[in-house]
Each structure stands twice: as C-alpha cells, then as structure tokens.
Amino acid sequence: MEQKISIALAGNPNVGKSVIFNHLTGLHQHVGNWPGKTVERCEGTLYYKGYFIDVVDLPGIYSLTPYSMEEMVSREYIAIRNPDFVINIVDATHLERNLLLTLQLLELQKPMILSLNMINLTEKIGIEINEKELEEILGIPIVPTIAIYGTGISKLLNAGIKLINNIPKASNYKIIKYGKEVEDEIEKIILLLGNINSKYPKRWLAIKVLEKDAAVKEIITKEMPGVLIEAEKSTILLEKIHGHDSSVVVADERCHAVSQIIKKVVRIEVSLRVPLSEKLDRVFCDRIWGYPILAIILALIFGIIFEFGNWFSLFLENIFSGVIPWYENIFGNSLLALIGQSAIDGILAMMFLVLPYVLPFYVILFLLEDWGYLARVAFLLDGLMHKIGVHGKAFIPLMLGYGCSVPACLSCKIMETHKERFLTAFLTTLIPCAARTVIIMGLVGKFVGIFWALGLYVFNLLIVFILGKIAFKILPGESTELIMEMPDFRTPNIKTILIQTWLRIKDFIYIAAPIVIISGMAVQGLYAFGLLDSVADFLSPITVGWFGLPAATGILLIFGILRKELILLMLAALIGTVNFLEILSPVQMITLAIVSVFYVPCVATIVVLWKEFGWKRAIAVSLFEVFFAIGLGGLVFRALTILL
Amino acid sequence: MILTNLKNGQEAVIDSVTGGTNATKRLADLGLTPKTKIKILRKALLGPLEIEVRGAKLVLGRGLASKIIIKIY
Numbered sequence: 001m002e003q004k005i006s007i008a009l010a011g012n013p014n015v016g017k018s019v020i021f022n023h024l025t026g027l028h029q030h031v032g033n034w035p036g037k038t039v040e041r042c043e044g045t046l047y048y049k050g051y052f053i054d055v056v057d058l059p060g061i062y063s064l065t066p067y068s069m070e071e072m073v074s075r076e077y078i079a080i081r082n083p084d085f086v087i088n089i090v091d092a093t094h095l096e097r098n099l100l101l102t103l104q105l106l107e108l109q110k111p112m113i114l115s116l117n118m119i120n121l122t123e124k125i126g127i128e129i130n131e132k133e134l135e136e137i138l139g140i141p142i143v144p145t146i147a148i149y150g151t152g153i154s155k156l157l158n159a160g161i162k163l164i165n166n167i168p169k170a171s172n173y174k175i176i177k178y179g180k181e182v183e184d185e186i187e188k189i190i191l192l193l194g195n196i197n198s199k200y201p202k203r204w205l206a207i208k209v210l211e212k213d214a215a216v217k218e219i220i221t222k223e224m225p226g227v228l229i230e231a232e233k234s235t236i237l238l239e240k241i242h243g244h245d246s247s248v249v250v251a252d253e254r255c256h257a258v259s260q261i262i263k264k265v266v267r268i269e270v271s272l273r274v275p276l277s278e279k280l281d282r283v284f285c286d287r288i289w290g291y292p293i294l295a296i297i298l299a300l301i302f303g304i305i306f307e308f309g310n311w312f313s314l315f316l317e318n319i320f321s322g323v324i325p326w327y328e329n330i331f332g333n334s335l336l337a338l339i340g341q342s343a344i345d346g347i348l349a350m351m352f353l354v355l356p357y358v359l360p361f362y363v364i365l366f367l368l369e370d371w372g373y374l375a376r377v378a379f380l381l382d383g384l385m386h387k388i389g390v391h392g393k394a395f396i397p398l399m400l401g402y403g404c405s406v407p408a409c410l411s412c413k414i415m416e417t418h419k420e421r422f423l424t425a426f427l428t429t430l431i432p433c434a435a436r437t438v439i440i441m442g443l444v445g446k447f448v449g450i451f452w453a454l455g456l457y458v459f460n461l462l463i464v465f466i467l468g469k470i471a472f473k474i475l476p477g478e479s480t481e482l483i484m485e486m487p488d489f490r491t492p493n494i495k496t497i498l499i500q501t502w503l504r505i506k507d508f509i510y511i512a513a514p515i516v517i518i519s520g521m522a523v524q525g526l527y528a529f530g531l532l533d534s535v536a537d538f539l540s541p542i543t544v545g546w547f548g549l550p551a552a553t554g555i556l557l558i559f560g561i562l563r564k565e566l567i568l569l570m571l572a573a574l575i576g577t578v579n580f581l582e583i584l585s586p587v588q589m590i591t592l593a594i595v596s597v598f599y600v601p602c603v604a605t606i607v608v609l610w611k612e613f614g615w616k617r618a619i620a621v622s623l624f625e626v627f628f629a630i631g632l633g634g635l636v637f638r639a640l641t642i643l644l
Numbered sequence: 645m646i647l648t649n650l651k652n653g654q655e656a657v658i659d660s661v662t663g664g665t666n667a668t669k670r671l672a673d674l675g676l677t678p679k680t681k682i683k684i685l686r687k688a689l690l691g692p693l694e695i696e697v698r699g700a701k702l703v704l705g706r707g708l709a710s711k712i713i714i715k716i717y
Contacts, residue, residue: 063673067666097700100675212665244678245665251672255680259698287689379703383691391705392692481705482692483670488701 006054007160008078010105011089012098013060014487016117016147018042020089021057022499023153031503033612039069040413048157056083062097064104066215068416078108079200085111085160092116092144093125093488095266099258102138103176109201111163112140115156119144126269134265139174148493175203176261178253181241185210185234192227196220210235211247277372277488284373290380297373302402305361309434312356320348335528342524346517346563353565357434358403358508359501365399366500370492375484382482388465389472390415391482394424398464400504401431405605406512407504408433409612419477422613426471426621429601429609430464432457438565439596448586456593463598463632512604519603520562532558546634547595548641549588560596562603567596587644591637599629647682647704647712648693655683656714663711671712674702682714 011017021029025044034041042057058077059070066072078086088105090098105112114134122129135142141159145152177183189206198205198219208216209231220228235246242249284290327344331337368374374396382392393414400408408428415421432440445453472479526532536543536554543553552574560567572578580589600622601609610618650656658680661668675698676682685694691706704712 065669065673067670094700096698097675100673211669244660245668247665247669248661248672248677251669252677255672255675255677255698258675281686285686285688285694287687291689375703379688379692379694381690382703382705383688386691386705386707392703481667481708482703483674483705483708484703486694486701486703 002050002052004052004054005084005164006056006081008056008058008083008086009089010058010074010078010086010101011060011115012062012091012101012485014485015060015089015091015098016145017060017089018057019147019493019496020087020115020117020145020153020156021055022495023147023150024053024055024157027499027502034069034073039073041073048154049161051161053157062101064101064108065211066213072215075108078105078110079204082199083110084164085113087113087115087156087160089115089117089145089147092119092129093121093127094485095127095129096258096262097485099261100254103254103257106138106140106174106176107201107204107207109204111160113156113159113163114138114140114142115152116142116144117147119152120146120149125275128267128269130265130267134261137174137261137264138176148491148496176257178250178257181238182210182250182253185238188234189231192231193220193224196223196227198223206231207250210238211250212245275488277490280489281376281486284376285379290376294377294380297368301361301364304364305357308360309357312360313352316356317352320351323348335525338528339521339524342520343517346520347513349563349565349569350513350516353438354404354434354508355505357437359505361403361434362400362407362501362504363497365403366497367492369396369500370490370496372487372489375487378482378484379486388423388427388468389475389479390420390424390427390468391480393482393484394420394427397424397428398431401428401433402437403434403504404508404512405429405431405433405601406608407507409605409608410507411504412612416480417478419475420479422477422617423468423471423475425609425612427464427468429605429621429625430460430467430598432460432597433564435564435602436597439568440593442568443580443584443589444593447581447584448589452586452590456590456597459594460597467628511608512602515604515607516563516602520566523559523562527555527559542630546630546637547591548634548637549592550583553592557595557599560602561600564596564602567592587637587640590640591633594636595629595633598625598632600625645714645716647684647695647709647714648687648706650684650714650716652684652686654716655681656716657681659713659715661712667708667711671708675700676712682712 009017009021021042021044025046028046029042029044032041033039039059044055046053046055056077058074061071061074064071064075086105088102090102102114116129116131131142131144141163143152143155143159145156178186186203186206189209190202193202193205196202196205205216205220209220212235217228220231238246238249284293323344324341327341331340377395378392381395385392385394396414397408397411400411405428408431409425412421412425412428415424440453440456444456532555535558536551539554539557540551543549544551547553556567556570559570571580575583584592606618606622609621658676658678660678661671680697683696685696685701687693692703693706693709694701694703
C-alpha cells in the first residue's frame with residue numbers, strides 16, 4: 001500500500017543539511033519562498049519503500065526564537081504543519097553547539113531522529129561519541145551519517161519509517177530537565193495554561209514565556225486573557241534569583257544541560273597537533289596576508305572565467321551560427337517573423353553571451369563556498385561591508401551579482417533583517433552582471449583600452465560603496481552585526497557544487513529568460529512599427545544634449561532594459577558594423593558604458609525585486625537608478641571631455 | 645574588560661553582555677552565556693573577531709563583541 005508522509009530537516013547552518021536534502025530528493029526539488037516571507041523554502045519529494053515522502057528543508061538556524069524569520073518559519077512548520085517526523089542533522093564535530101538546537105526541537109515533542117553527521121571526522125579531531133549513551137539520554141533514534149558520501153541516508157529513512165509505524169507518536173522523546181528553580185516555574189505556568197487550545201505543547205509554551213517570547217505571549221493572550229500576567233510573575237521571580245534576564249537564565253540552563261550531556265557522551269583525546277584547517281586559517285585569515293591572498297584569488301577567478309567564457313562562447317556560437325539564416329530562409333522578413341526572430345535572438349544571446357560566463361563563475365563560487373573560503377571572505381571584509389551598513393555575509397550576493405543579478409537578488413535571503421536584504425539587493429543590481437560585462441569589455445575594453453575597462457569596475461565599486469553608505473542612512477529598519485559560525489575547511493563535494501550551481505542557473509533560465517524573451521518580442525514589435533523612433537526623439541535632450549551621445553542611443557537604452565548586452569548588439573545592428581569607433585569617440589564609449597551599467601535594473605531583475613520586496617520598492621529602485629545614471633552619465637561625459 | 649581588548653590566543657570567561665536583550669538573547673542562543681569560557685582565535689584587520697566557544701568557532705562583528713564583558717581567570 002502506498003502512503004504519503006512528510007518529513008522536515010532541521011539543523012544549524014553548515015552541518016550538511018542541504019547535502020542530505022540533495023541525497024534524499026536529487027533534482028526533484030524546488031526552491032521558493034515561505035508564504036509572505038523572504039525566506040527560502042526548499043521542498044522536494046522522493047519515493048521510498050512504498051512511501052511518497054515530501055521533504056522540507058528548513059532554514060539553517062541556531063535557535064527557535066521569534067527574532068528571525070527563519071526560526072519562526074521553522075517552529076511554525078514543525079508545530080503547526082505537523083510533519084510525520086523531523087530529522088535533526090547535527091555536526092558530530094561540534095556536538096555541543098548543535099545540541100542546543102536539538103534540545104529546543106525536542107521540546108516541540110514531535111517524533112524525531114538525530115542524524116549524527118560528519119561522523120567520519122570525529123576521529124580526526126580526536127573525539128569519540130558514545131552513540132548508545134546519547135540515544136539513551138535523548139530518547140530518540142540516532143543515525144550516524146556521512147552526508148557527502150551518502151552514507152547512512154537510507155538508514156535515516158528506515159529509522160523514520162519504524163518510528164511512524166511501530167512506536168506510538170511522540171512517545172519516544174525524553175524531557176530534558178532544567179535546573180530546579182526553572183523547572184518549578186515551568187510547572188507553575190503549565191498549570192496556569194490548563195487546557196489551552198494550541199498546537200504547541202504546553203511545556204514549550206511555558207518555557208517560551210520564561211524566555212519572554214513575544215509571539216508566544218500573543219498566543220496566550222488571545223487564548224487565555226489574563227493568564228499571562230500571572231505567568232509573567234515567574235519570569236520576575238527567576239530574574240530576582242539569578243540577576244539576569246530570564247531569557248538568559250533559560251538559555252544558560254539549556255547550555256548547562258547540554259554540557260552535562262556532552263560530559264557523558266563525548267570522550268576527548270587531547271591532541272597537540274594543529275588541525276589542517278587551523279593551519280590554513282593562519283594563512284588565509286592572516287591579519288595582513290589575508291587581503292593580498294583574497295585579491296589574488298579574486299583576480300584568478302575573473303581571469304579563469306574570462307578566458308574560459310570567451311572560449312566557450314565562441315564554441316557555442318560556432319555550433320549555432322546557422323540558426324538565424326535558417327530561420328530567415330523559412331519565415332522571411334515579415335513583421336511577425338521579425339518578432340519571432342527576436343525571441344530566437346534572445347535565446348541565442350543568453351546562450352552565447354551570458355551562460356558561458358555565469359556557469360563557470362557559479363561553479364567556482366560554490367566550490368569556494370563548499371571548501372569554506374567564502375566564510376573567510378566574510379570574516380576579512382566584514383569591517384569594510386559595515387561601512388555600507390551590511391555585514392560580511394553580504395559579500396556573497398554582491399559577488400553573485402557579477403554573474404546574473406537575478407540569482408544574486410534572490411540570494412539576499414542570507415541576510416538577517418529586512419533592511420539588510422533590501423539594501424544588499426539594491427547594491428547587487430548596481431554590480432555589472434555578465435551582460436553588462438559584455439558592454440564594458442566589448443566597447444571600452446576593446447576600443448579604449450583594457451585598463452579603462454578595469455578602471456570602470458573600480459569606479460563601479462566606488463559608486464556602490466557611496467550609494468550603500470547613503471542608502472544605509474536613509475532606509476528605515478535595523479541592521480545586525482555579523483554572527484557566523486566559521487566552518488572548518490573541508491574537501492569540496494562535487495555533487496553539492498553542481499546542485500547549487502544548477503539551482504542558480506535555474507533561476508536564470510526559468511525566471512530571467514522568459515521575462516526577457518517575452519518583453520523582447522513586445523519591444524521588437526514596437527520597434528518594427530517605428531514607435532521607438534519617437535521615443536528616441538523624446539529622449540534626445542538627455543541622450544544627445546546631456547550625455548553627448550548619438551540620438552540612436554535612446555533606442556538602445558530602451559532595448560537595454562530587457563537585456564543590458566542588447567545595447568551593444570543593437571548598436572552593431574544599427575550601424576551595420578562592429579567597429580564602434582566609426583560612430584563613437586572613446587569618451588562617448590565610456591559614457592555609454594557607465595550609463596548602461598547603472599541606468600536601470602533589467603526587466604527580470606525588476607520582477608525579482610518586485611517579488612521579494614513589493615512593487616513600490618521595485619519601482620523606487622528602478623526610478624532612482626534612472627535618475628542617478630542620468631546625472632552620473634552627463635557628469636562623466638563632461639569630466640572626461642575636459643580631461644582627455 | 646571587554647572582549648575586544650583581548651589579544652589573539654588569550655582566554656577568558658564571559659561575565660555579562662551589555663546592550664539590548666536582543667543581542668544578549670542571540671548570543672545566549674549560541675551558547676555565549678555568563679561564565680562560559682571563550683578564546684580569541686584571531687582578529688581581522690577590518691573588524692570582526694573569531695572566537696572559540698563550546699568547541700566551535702564563531703565570528704562576531706566588532707560592535708557585538710564589544711558588548712561582551714569578560715573576566716580573565
């Protein structure tokens with residue numbers, strides 16, 4: 001008989017949770033948002049021993065407080081959506097820190113399995129975990145796993161199936177007791193709560209009252225008005241005894257409970273050898289040398305991508321060079337055929353011009369992430385990023401922005417607060433993506449000089465920095481400080497890297513490409529009817545009068561909203577040559593490149609901004625960038641005219 | 645004395661955390677509660693500190709780290 005069940009994966013960040021998720025679901029997964037929240041929701045399915053299993057990969061979290069969206073989403077999912085069982089994945093090499101969350105998950109009183117991951121590394125760092133003893137203490141099945149090799153994955157599922165079939169639900173866990181003073185207060189509050197109607201266990205609610213959890217207080221006030229005031233007497237009492245905030249008292253008790261468990265189950269063999277990861281850190285995170293090494297690594301990345309991308313791009317172009325002539329042969333030059341051709345042009349251009357650069361870029365980036373280097377970059381650059389109001393982790397979306405702005409904006413979810421997410425997303429739209437690189441390199445790099453092109457990248461970073469600083473001051477909301485676990489360097493896992501890359505490329509193919517192609521056909525239609533000429537005329541005071549560019553750039557800039565690299569392609573089509581020196585002076589080229597980089601996010605990026613932050617903010621960002629680029633373009637043109 | 649005053653490799657115990665309950669709570673959730681042993685692994689030239697606490701390595705922004713009052717034992 002076939003049965004549908006659902007499971008949730010929970011755990012700290014960086015414990016191999018997504019690797020296990022990938023093993024379970026393969027490519028049968030989709031990434032979306034939790035309803036109404038900019039928190040990534042990964043869901044996938046698999047079929048195992050007669051079960052259709054729906055797997056939800058909850059965000060990586062350290063706790064179950066209401067302060068972060070990720071933690072709220074996780075606890076609500078486990079308590080309210082009631083999955084058949086929860087797999088809590090813990091990093092066996094950092095058991096103490098990981099068990100802090102485990103205890104909180106246990107308090108939700110759902111059937112649970114502990115996946116003791118990276119069990120193969122415990123020996124290396126000189127610890128030994130007594131699994132039997134741990135199983136005894138927690139009262140839940142423990143399955144040792146080595147996610148990167150896929151070891152133990154089916155055991156996890158087997159344990160889960162046993163759990164839901166043989167054992168009555170939610171009876172296997174044990175209650176980990178806090179100290180007597182805290183337990184007394186928990187008891188009191190449980191009594192007060194009586195028969196409260198809530199999907200959360202009463203004991204959990206009581207603990208959360210002591211932790212001053214605003215969301216739980218709301219639930220109690222709604223269900224049992226009046227009880228809260230009585231319950232809060234307990235928090236006051238605890239604070240009197242301990243002299244700390246009662247939430248800290250509870251956290252401290254939890255830490256204490258965990259360290260007691262650790263004392264019982266973990267045997268540490270003191271080793272005097274410095275671990276390899278620490279040795280690497282002494283080089284890569286060195287106070288001084290860390291920075292030149294970072295610069296060299298970045299230069300290498302861009303060098304490799306540029307070389308490989310050029311080769312790959314040419315390779316693809318040769319393969320598909322026959323498509324357009326073939327199309328024209330069949331469909332001719334009618335208006336409808338032209339619109340259709342713009343769709344094919346769009347698909348081809350993405351294949352030749354964007355994919356060859358975006359693909360290797362993401363492979364290398366996720367290789368560095370999986371290895372552990374990106375966390376080091378966040379560490380090295382945190383101070384710098386703080387100057388623009390975000391912390392070190394924002395480096396990752398910004399870096400992704402050099403590939404394609406769409407996945408870059410989507411990846412801003414890694415930031416903690418709404419303000420930081422929006423600010424980072426805004427800044428990523430200003431980073432020259434692969435399409436804008438086509439303009440910078442194809443125009444400035446080729447005809448003005450490579451140093452001018454590189455100079456534009458530096459100039460771009462300067463502008464991003466200044467705008468970030470201003471936006472940080474203006475935007476409402478709060479920013480947080482960097483709190484990040486430093487993962488050990490580890491051998492990168494090819495499968496993880498490829499799946500991560502695929503997920504981003506998927507954003508590019510499924511979100512960016514259709515929007516771009518469809519709107520491209522619409523604009524092509526307008527163009528064919530000659531409607532864009534009047535737009536160009538209308539824009540000429542700006543394009544000609546202020547930027548000092550030919551009037552035709554008005555049309556280019558309209559097309560550029562679809563895909564930035566169209567600016568260059570259309571220019572070539574309009575003048576019938578790729579020798580742009582015929583119509584543009586070096587100063588004009590630089591001006592056009594700068595305007596192209598900043599003047600508006602492309603249509604696909606605007607849609608993503610809209611989805612993530614609402615249409616008001618999407619429009620605000622777009623309009624700001626239009627006016628900003630207009631101002632900047634004219635100034636640059638004048639300054640360069642005087643200088644050169 | 646505050647955490648940022650420590651030198652690389654120095655150890656101490658947490659005495660208390662100043663600032664709002666939010667910062668206190670976040671740190672407590674990560675196991676940084678009073679009397680916890682803490683060791684500075686390294687400080688970045690630009691800002692944050694890497695510390696070792698409860699057998700794990702954590703990076704804290706400098707602003708947050710300067711809210712942690714410590715005692716050298």
